Amino acid sequence: xxxxxxxxxxxxxxxxxxxxxxxxxxxxxxxxxxxxxxxxxxxxxxxxxxxxxxxxxxxxxxxxxxxxxxxxxxxxxxxxxxxxxxxxxxxxxxxxxxxxxxxxxxxxxxxxxxxxxxxxxxxxxxxxxxxxxxxxxxxxxxxxxxxxxxxxxxxxxxxxxxxxxxxxxxxxxxxxxxxxxxxxxxxxxxxxxxxxxxxxxxxxxxx
Amino acid sequence: xxxxxxxxxxxxxxxxxxxxxxxxxxxxxxxxxxxxxxxxxxxxxxxxxxxxxxxxxxxxxxxxxxxxxxxxxxxxxxxxxxxxxxxxxxxxxxxxxxxxxxxxxxxxxxxxxxxxxxxxxxxxxxxxxxxxxxxxxxxxxxxxxxxxxxxxxxxxxxxxxxxxxxxxxxxxxxxxxxxxxxxxxxxxxxxxxxxxxxxxxxxxxxx
Amino acid sequence: xxxxxxxxxxxxxxxxxxxxxxxxxxxxxxxxxxxxxxxxxxxxxxxxxxxxxxxxxxxxxxxxxxxxxxxxxxxxxxxxxxxxxxxxxxxxxxxxxxxxxxxxxxxxxxxxxxxxxxxxxxxxxxxxxxxxxxxxxxxxxxxxxxxxxxxxxxxxxxxxxxxxxxxxxxxxxxxxxxxxxxxxxxxxxxxxxxxxxxxxxxxxxxx
Amino acid sequence: xxxxxxxxxxxxxxxxxxxxxxxxxxxxxxxxxxxxxxxxxxxxxxxxxxxxxxxxxxxxxxxxxxxxxxxxxxxxxxxxxxxxxxxxxxxxxxxxxxxxxxxxxxxxxxxxxxxxxxxxxxxxxxxxxxxxxxxxxxxxxxxxxxxxxxxxxxxxxxxxxxxxxxxxxxxxxxxxxxxxxxxxxxxxxxxxxxxxxxxxxxxxxxx
DNA sequence: ACCTCCGGGACCGCCCGTTTCT
DNA sequence: AGAAACGGGCGGTCCCGGAGGT
Numbered sequence: 018x019x020x021x022x023x024x025x026x027x028x029x030x031x032x033x034x035x036x037x038x039x040x041x042x043x044x045x046x047x048x049x050x051x052x053x054x055x056x057x058x059x060x061x062x063x064x065x066x067x068x069x070x071x072x073x074x075x076x077x078x079x080x081x082x083x084x085x086x087x088x089x090x091x092x093x094x095x096x097x098x099x100x101x102x103x104x105x106x107x108x109x110x111x112x113x114x115x116x117x118x119x120x121x122x123x124x125x126x127x128x129x130x131x132x133x134x135x136x137x138x139x140x141x142x143x144x145x146x147x148x149x150x151x152x153x154x155x156x157x158x159x160x161x162x163x164x165x166x167x168x169x170x171x172x173x174x175x176x177x178x179x180x181x182x183x184x185x186x187x188x189x190x191x192x193x194x195x196x197x198x199x200x201x202x203x204x205x206x207x208x209x210x211x212x213x214x215x216x217x218x219x220x221x222x223x224x
Numbered sequence: 225x226x227x228x229x230x231x232x233x234x235x236x237x238x239x240x241x242x243x244x245x246x247x248x249x250x251x252x253x254x255x256x257x258x259x260x261x262x263x264x265x266x267x268x269x270x271x272x273x274x275x276x277x278x279x280x281x282x283x284x285x286x287x288x289x290x291x292x293x294x295x296x297x298x299x300x301x302x303x304x305x306x307x308x309x310x311x312x313x314x315x316x317x318x319x320x321x322x323x324x325x326x327x328x329x330x331x332x333x334x335x336x337x338x339x340x341x342x343x344x345x346x347x348x349x350x351x352x353x354x355x356x357x358x359x360x361x362x363x364x365x366x367x368x369x370x371x372x373x374x375x376x377x378x379x380x381x382x383x384x385x386x387x388x389x390x391x392x393x394x395x396x397x398x399x400x401x402x403x404x405x406x407x408x409x410x411x412x413x414x415x416x417x418x419x420x421x422x423x424x425x426x427x428x429x430x431x
Numbered sequence: 432x433x434x435x436x437x438x439x440x441x442x443x444x445x446x447x448x449x450x451x452x453x454x455x456x457x458x459x460x461x462x463x464x465x466x467x468x469x470x471x472x473x474x475x476x477x478x479x480x481x482x483x484x485x486x487x488x489x490x491x492x493x494x495x496x497x498x499x500x501x502x503x504x505x506x507x508x509x510x511x512x513x514x515x516x517x518x519x520x521x522x523x524x525x526x527x528x529x530x531x532x533x534x535x536x537x538x539x540x541x542x543x544x545x546x547x548x549x550x551x552x553x554x555x556x557x558x559x560x561x562x563x564x565x566x567x568x569x570x571x572x573x574x575x576x577x578x579x580x581x582x583x584x585x586x587x588x589x590x591x592x593x594x595x596x597x598x599x600x601x602x603x604x605x606x607x608x609x610x611x612x613x614x615x616x617x618x619x620x621x622x623x624x625x626x627x628x629x630x631x632x633x634x635x636x637x638x
Numbered sequence: 639x640x641x642x643x644x645x646x647x648x649x650x651x652x653x654x655x656x657x658x659x660x661x662x663x664x665x666x667x668x669x670x671x672x673x674x675x676x677x678x679x680x681x682x683x684x685x686x687x688x689x690x691x692x693x694x695x696x697x698x699x700x701x702x703x704x705x706x707x708x709x710x711x712x713x714x715x716x717x718x719x720x721x722x723x724x725x726x727x728x729x730x731x732x733x734x735x736x737x738x739x740x741x742x743x744x745x746x747x748x749x750x751x752x753x754x755x756x757x758x759x760x761x762x763x764x765x766x767x768x769x770x771x772x773x774x775x776x777x778x779x780x781x782x783x784x785x786x787x788x789x790x791x792x793x794x795x796x797x798x799x800x801x802x803x804x805x806x807x808x809x810x811x812x813x814x815x816x817x818x819x820x821x822x823x824x825x826x827x828x829x830x831x832x833x834x835x836x837x838x839x840x841x842x843x844x845x
Numbered sequence: 846a847c848c849t850c851c852g853g854g855a856c857c858g859c860c861c862g863t864t865t866c867t
Numbered sequence: 868a869g870a871a872a873c874g875g876g877c878g879g880t881c882c883c884g885g886a887g888g889t
Contacts, residue, residue: 026887028850046347049256053879064880065851074879126346131401135342138405139333140253149405183402183411184418188391191398194338195390198345198356204390211391215422235868260861271862272869281861442872460761463670467857478858479873488857540760545815549756552819553747554667563819597816597825598832602805605812608752609804612759612770618804625805629836649846674883685884686848695883 032070034060039077040085044129047136048078048144078133079147086129087151095158104166105220108159109213112189116209119202127197131190156182163219173221181219188212239277241267246284247292251336254343255285255351285340286354293336294358302365311373312427315366316420319396323416326409334404338397363389370426380428388426395419446484448474453491454499458543461550462492462558492547493561500543501565509572518580519634522573523627526603530623533616541611545604570596577633587635595633602626653691655681660698661706665750668757669699669765699754700768707750708772716779725787726841729780730834733810737830740823748818752811777803784840794842802840809833 038060042051053074057064071077097111098104126132130151137144159182166172192212196205245267249258260281264271278284304318305311333339337358344351366389373379399419403412452474456465467488471478485491511525512518540546544565551558573596580586606626610619659681663672674695678685692698718732719725747753751772758765780803787793813833817826 026850031850047256047343049254050347052877054877063852063854065853065882067851068879068881069850127342132342132346134405135334135339135401136254138407139339140257145405145407149407152402152405177414180414180418184395184399184415187398187402187415188395189398190401191394191396192391194342194397194401195359195394198341198352198359200345200352200356207384207387208391208394211387215425218422218425238868259859261859270870272871275862276868445872461670461757463668464761466855468855477874477876479860479875482857482859483872541756546756546760548819549748549753549815550668552821553753554671559819559821563821566816566819591828594828594832598809598813598829601812601816601829602809603812604815605808605810606805608756608811608815609773609808612755612766612773614759614766614770621798621801622805622808625801629839632836632839652846673881675881684848687846689884690847 028070031062031066035062035067035070035077036081036084040081040129043078043081044126044132048133049136051078053077075141075143079144082130082133082144082147082151086133090130090151090155094155098158098162103171104162104169105172105216107162108185109216112209112213116206119205121200121202124196124202124205125200128190128193131193134190135194152186156186158182159185171221172219176219185212185216235277238269238273242269242274242277242284243288243291247288247336250285250288251333251339255340256343258285260284282348282350286351289337289340289351289354289358293340297337297358297362301362305365305369310378311369311376312379312423314369315392316423319416319420323413326412328407328409331403331409331412332407335397335400338400341397342401359393363393366392378428379426383426392419392423442484445476445480449476449481449484449491450495450498454495454543457492457495458540458546462547463550465492467491489555489557493558496544496547496558496561496565500547504544504565504569508569512572512576517585518576518583519586519630521576522599523630526623526627530620533619535614535616538610538616538619539614542604542607545607548604549608566600570600573599585635586633590633599626599630649691652683652687656683656688656691656698657702657705661702661750664699664702665747665753669754670757672699674698696762696764700765703751703754703765703768703772707754711751711772711776715776719779719783724792725783725790726793726837728783729806730837733830733834737827740826742821742823745817745823745826746821749811749814752814755811756815773807777807780806792842793840797840806833806837 035056038056039051042056042059046052051074053064053067056077057067067077071080093115094111097114098107100107102110130148133144134148134152138148139145156179160178163172163176163178163181167174167178172178189212192205192208195208196202242263245263246258249263249266253259258281260271260274263284264274267274274284278287300322301318304321305314307314309317337355340351341355341359345355346352363386367385370379370383370385370388374381374385379385396419399412399415402415403409449470452470453465456470456473460466465488467478467481470491471481481491485494507529508525511528512521514521516524544562547558548562548566552562553559570593574592577586577590577592577595581588581592586592603626606619606622609622610616656677659677660672663677663680667673672695674685674688677698678688681688688698692701714736715732718735719728721728723731751769754765755769755773759769760766777800781799784793784797784799784802788795788799793799810833813826813829816829817823
């Protein structure tokens with residue numbers, strides 16, 4: 018009969034195509050406004066396949082968070098922190114790298130994780146806990162590297178690493194959201210500059 | 225025949241009740257998930273009244289932003305800045321006052337303005353411009369008071385007032401959003417503490 | 432625009448048309464297999480009207496039971512019992528009248544009340560209680576008339592009126608169901624003959 | 639790879655497990671509401687197995703009737719009639735035995751055969767004929783034993799054995815259905831008592 | 846013999862907005 | 868100004884069956 022998949026009988030590829038189409042649709046329209054009909058159409062598959070792999074729209078979205086979005090957070094903000102460079106520099110590099118990659122389209126769509134967090138945290142506890150867990154990983158990554166800086170003597174000891182890590186994540190999310198409303202890359206860059214300046218105040222002052 | 229309003233033929237009261245019901249519904253569920261049927265039910269009125277006054281769901285939501293949400297921003301973050309006290313202190317007072325009033329329920333629901341901004345900015349330009357205009361007023365209020373501080377000599381001249389104002393608004397929004405995901409008043413308070421500390425670094429150092 | 436109803440803006444007629452179309456569809460296919468799409472199509476109306484008047488498929492079906500089916504039970508088996516004739520004769524007349532009206536189509540479709548009772552009683556308590564209440568009215572009607580016969584001396588005192596009434600209703604339902612399976616009017620008539628004979632054994636023997 | 643059956647490659651056991659799971663699901667929900675997905679899940683097997691053995695949902699249900707339900711009718715109502723005791727007593731014993739075994743759960747779910755008969759007879763001729771054939775066996779079993787009673791002189795000759803047999807089956811089905819709606823074992827017992835009394839009137843009166 | 850994967854369709858719910866009428 | 872009836876349509880869920888593979 019009809020075979021719409023490139024090569025049928027390839028569950029992993031099917032899953033991945035659904036995930037990608039779902040990510041795009043959800044990113045563009047938000048979770049609630051996203052349509053599974055559009056997702057399956059975009060993916061070139063059918064509702065049967067979607068239901069088989071993910072069980073529901075919610076299951077699909079959760080899988081998107083767990084795979085695509087999670088991976089993006091790790092790649093951009095956690096993996097780079099492993100390098101044995103100066104902690105403050107490492108954090109600043111993560112941020113400037115990300116800011117440097119911003120396109121107007123990306124700014125207009127905002128941060129995928131923050132979008133879902135704001136849309137769903139208040140009304141769905143399953144989503145909230147999943148998102149919170151991802152934020153927690155991010156926060157802990159920053160906390161660890163700041164604590165390392167304190168042990169190594171490059172970061173002031175009178176700051177609470179956890180509080181600062183939380184502040185960084187919150188501020189980055191806020192900047193992403195604010196720049197989305199303003200539809201302005203420039204706003205993002207200039208706000209980030211302030212954040213980077215703040216990060217420098219965390220360093221131990223060398224006489 | 226039936227009269228469901230306490231006092232019929234009172235356009236202003238009708239408008240107000242619809243606005244309040246709409247604000248609550250939208251605050252709880254977000255704009256897209258909000259149902260006009262539930263709004264009219266909650267308000268005790270009917271769709272006829274709603275569409276007579278606001279024309280559409282979108283018109284209703286825009287009126288909510290223009291009246292209820294706008295008023296709340298002005299009352300909490302703009303009016304207090306008019307007092308002729310030290311600018312940094314004035315800003316800090318706004319923030320600590322707001323933080324002090326936070327209940328767990330409010331934290332769990334987030335900032336109404338930020339919620340709508342994140343949900344709608346990417347997909348609807350009318351909403352985005354309206355929300356951006358409100359953010360702009362907020363930002364300008366902060367910019368003005370910071371500039372006054374610079375003229376009066378209490379705020380450092382090597383900072384860009386607009387950039388800092390933007391940063392403050394973005395960070396406050398980010399903290400509200402992050403605390404919502406974490407469902408934690410404590411997270412909000414501790415992140416805010418960092419922000420307040422940052423504000424102190426803007427002061428001109430005396431001796 | 433389009434006006435599909437004969438005369439629009441007539442809520443009672445709209446309700447009635449939906450009820451009739453729903454009764455027919457449910458009678459032919461059963462509740463679960465009945466399609467609301469077919470019902471609205473058959474009625475010439477739309478889902479909006481259906482949802483407005485009945486709220487759900489279940490609400491529609493319950494309204495069908497409460498109005499159409501209930502009325503049919505009352506008209507065929509309760510109202511005639513009010514006549515001040517001999518109770519046993521009255522009951523027998525009800526039954527023979529109904530049997531006489533049977534067409535092959537009616538036999539093939541069964542008793543609307545019994546159909547719903549068998550399909551839904553086990554899985555939905557709301558339906559079950561509603562159906563049971565209707566059966567109870569029927570049963571009580573028979574019980575009352577038998578008790579009157581006992582007071583008047585035409586019915587034996589050594590029978591329990593309630594038990595016999597229950598037996599009659601159960602047997603009539605059973606005959607309707609069995610004739611439906613057999614698709615045979617003759618089976619219905621011959622089984623009914625036995626029931627009528629049984630009813631005669633309830634009379635007080637006149638020397 | 640995965641083998642979900644305890645012992646794979648055992649066609650008969652596979653068949654039997656599917657039949658049992660299907661019987662349970664259909665008994666609980668009715669044929670149309672029964673889900674083949676749930677059946678395969680309950681059975682611990684997969685759709686591949688189901689469609690291999692039965693070809694379709696309908697084929698599965700027909701197999702359920704032919705094996706499980708059919709067996710239950712034969713065991714409860716036909717086999718016991720073979721004993722060379724008094725025919726009326728034999729029939730009464732069948733009935734009282736069955737009634738004695740009734741649990742509230744069984745009453746609430748009704749008679750499996752009657753359930754399917756009422757649900758499907760009107761809309762599917764294949765099912766109807768299959769069910770009718772089973773009823774016919776039951777009816778013939780009763781007819782035969784009544785006729786034997788007439789030959790042996792214990793049953794009155796002025797009754798039509800077939801008509802009475804039909805009446806008995808119809809009444810038993812009706813009682814089962816009625817008790818299901820009423821969710822009452824007591825209703826079943828008391829109605830049955832009337833039926834048993836009626837059976838006694840079929841005996842030849844001994845001076 | 847059995848299983849995963851997937852197709853395509855139909856289901857009911859509910860949506861927002863308009864029309865008609867009081 | 869407001870109340871109620873109603874129009875179309877799209878939403879996600881879930882269904883049964885079959886094709887390809889082990």
